[in-house]
Amino acid sequence: MAILIKKNPNWLPVRRYWELLLVLVMRNLKVRYRGSILGVYWSLLNPLIMTGLYSAIFGAAFASYYSNSILNYISAAFTGLVVMNFFSSSTSQALSSVVGNGALLNKIRLPVSVFPVSMVAANIFQFAVGAFPLLSVITLINSKSIGNVLALVFPFLALVLVSTGISLLVSALYVFFRDLPYFYELIVFVIWISSPIFYPAAIVPPQIKVFLAFNPLSPIIESFRQITLSGNLADLNLIWGAFLSGIIILSLGWACFQMWRHQFMDLL
Template identity: 70%
Template sequence: MSLSLSSKYISADVQHYLELLQVLVSRNLKVRYRGSFLGIYWSLLNPLIMTGLYTAIFGATFSKYYGNSIANYILAAFTGLIVINFFSASTSQALSSVVGNGALLNKIRLPVSIFPVSMITANIFQFVMGTYPLLAIVALIKSHSLVNVFAILLPFTALVMFCVGVGFFVSALYVFFRDLPYFYELVVFMLWISSPVFYPAAIVSNSVKPFLSINPLSPIIESLRQITLSGNLPDIMMIASALLSGTIFAILGWAYFHQSRSQFMDLL
């Protein structure tokens, strides 16, 4: 009897959380794109423009690392930019989500974790509706396999888990340290420059590679490129490495958020 009651309350809590998440995600997207002509497809504009810029500057030099194909370099740069832009947007929006909703939390009892999660979920929706179809078409053309089309979601899942972990951590930390956004901009830049976004990992010197290998975004980018551009079946080891890294960060971020949230209300 007690087990059935427990299951009932757990399912009700989960349902309530999902309903709140749907409301907040819808609100985030409506506010973000109110009056916009292209809506969520504006999220593609930045990586497309930056891909064109990188191609104009580095395309002729770096194309030799991509089968002497400018087209392959364009696709490689685009996939790298998708990852870094998703990370930057998701975690930066999650950073201010708890503090930004402090007034609401003081009036209504809500699960605090819903705010950083809703920011990241809104960006997931943008990816699924805007970017994923493009990557799926490229993967299908290159590999002629539906396995690769669906395998794209595996490194993306690793990216989401990494963003969730970082989002939990920075949103909790911002409650205590209000100068964090300025420092976090530098962190994002360091992750961007140390990720093989517009350059191939092969050009990095051996003395620097150990430092780049600890960047959690690097295996995600390389796995996404391998699935979409190589024409081969997905590399299980690359996917596993990306998923393991994402899982570790998600657990650590949630642990810090869970430990700190009891102190939030005194500071919001």
Template identity: 80%
Template structure:
């Protein structure tokens, strides 16, 4: 009987969290795109424009690493850009989410974790509506395999796990360090330049590769490219590496957030 009551209480808590998450995600999207013509498709326009610029500048130089095909380079650049854009946008928005909603937390008893999660979830919705369909089409054209299309979910899941973990971490840190956004811009730039986005990973010197391996986005980009562009079956080692990275970072971010949240109310 006691166990049943406990299970029912946990279910009600999860249901309340889910309903609250839906409300916050809807609010975030409405505020972000109120009066916008393209709406969520703005998240697709940026990587498309940047892909065109990178192709014009670097396409002929790096095409040899992609089967001497400028089109393949273009697709490779696009996959890298959608990863870094999702990460940058979702974590930057999550960073200020707890502090921005501090007055609400002081008035109503809410789980503070709901705010960074809602920012990540809003960007997941954008990604699923605008970017993922294009990745699915690219994958099916190159591989002719539904298995590769389904495998797309794994690097995308890894990207969400990494972004959520970093979102938890930076949103908690921002409560204590209000200069964090300026420092975080530098961190995102370092992650962007050390990710194989506009250049192939093969050109990186061996002595530098071990350092670049610390970048959590690199295995995600490499796995996504392998599934999307190679035409071969998904590489399970790349997929596992991306997912393992995501699980570690999510665990670290959630542990820090959970450990520090008892001090939030004194500073909000």
């Protein structure tokens, strides 16, 4: 890849973007976990504690939807929580990334989009070393298939697309509307409560499911759970639905970011 970039000058902006992205990701992780004992593994603490809490309260009531197994419910709740935790952390951290680096952008000409993207990339690293190995073990135990473990990558890529699209959108909006963090907390709560995290999607009434279909995390969570818990091969329809929502949201977020970018410097 490096040889290809050297031979083709058209790849030079990509190389520079990639190098800057790596620098920002390392900076984000070092600042976030400086002096921390567990480091990136703190990202597992919230979903593990919440999984225990949900299991204690709802485990017996909802176990019937998961083959009458509380262990399956625990796995399902953990899966939903790590998806929601990744989305919430990535987008909330990216929201202020452009404004937070306004002083730097006023001094040096940099690709503005690299700042929200770096926040998502830092959380990808956290997920890769924290939640993903645990999900892989759960999947291997339930499905006894390496293929299903590898298939976990597909709904995760869809999650990254959704998170990146929303991160670009909210980081651009925050340049214009500084009250956005308070409003975005409410939006994240609505997405959380409308996602089948601590409850099975089967209990949602049909008339409500019509509205919940607009939640981009629902197909991602369902795809993760199908791969992790069912023991069957990955459902391509669920994966395609997850990817479709990710592509649409990423396209929307990127289009808005590019459309508003020329106004950023006047407001930073």
